[in-house]
Amino acid sequence: MGREYRVLKKQVFTNGLxxxxPIRDKDQLDIMKWRNEQIYHLRQNKPLTEQEQRNYFSNTIxxxxxxxxxxxxxxxxxxxxTCIGYGGLVHINxxxxxxxxSFIMNTELEKDNFEKHWSIYLNLIEEVAFEELxxxxxxxxxxxxxxxLYTVLELNGFIKEAELKEHCYFNDAFKSVIIHSKWNKL
Structure with a gap:
């Protein structure tokens, strides 16, 4: 077992295979690769370098x-x-x-396994958010x-809560932001 989060009693959340x-240092270059490949949908304005990624892991994570x-x-x-994605709870209030x-998966899995992995991940992260925290x-x-993505979210009980029209400037155009939410029923 690697590092543990003090804030969590349980560290590993499982669904079948x-x-x-807790995020592993050994996955940082795969994560960087996927982030750079999928920069079009992330709040990241330029490709990451290995040095930037290493600094982020050692100074922030x-x-x-x-x-x-x-x-x-x-x-x-x-x-x-095998690490096939990463994510978590961010901007925690x-x-x-x-x-x-937050979640991204290995880019190669997106075409045929997008719904499967998003659904599994949502189930796992909900356990962290609602049961642990x-x-x-x-x-x-x-x-x-x-x-x-919205279809997968809605299939997993998320509700479209808001659309922020032309909220972000990205690739020389204003893009809307869609927010889907789920509330703790425990």
Missing amino acids: FQIV SNLFNQDQPNQILFSYLEGD WVDRNAEI QLHKIYVYAFDLRPH
Whole structure:
């Protein structure tokens, strides 16, 4: 077992062959590769370099584990022991008990396994958010670029809560942002 988040009693969340574990340093270059390949839908304005990624892991991520209320909790998404994605709860608001969901998967899996992996991941991250952290609300903030994402969210009980028209300037055009949310029923 790698590092553990102080804020979590349980560290590993499992669904069949898949699990999320506290983000592993050994996955950082795969994560960088996927982020760079999928930059079009991320809030990232330029490709990451290996040095930037290493600095982020050593200066930002390493500090999250010992915090009582980190602003993000990140996981490696595994099939067996192989990292096939990563994500977590970001922009955590501890006062209002809400957080944004972040997730990207290996780019090669997107075409044929997008719905499968998003659904499994949502199930796992909901357990973290609602059962472990007792958050009230989780949400996905997405540029209006991937309508197939909204279908997966809605199939998993998320409700389209808001559309922020022409909210972000991206690739020389204004893009809307769609927010899907789910509330803790526990």
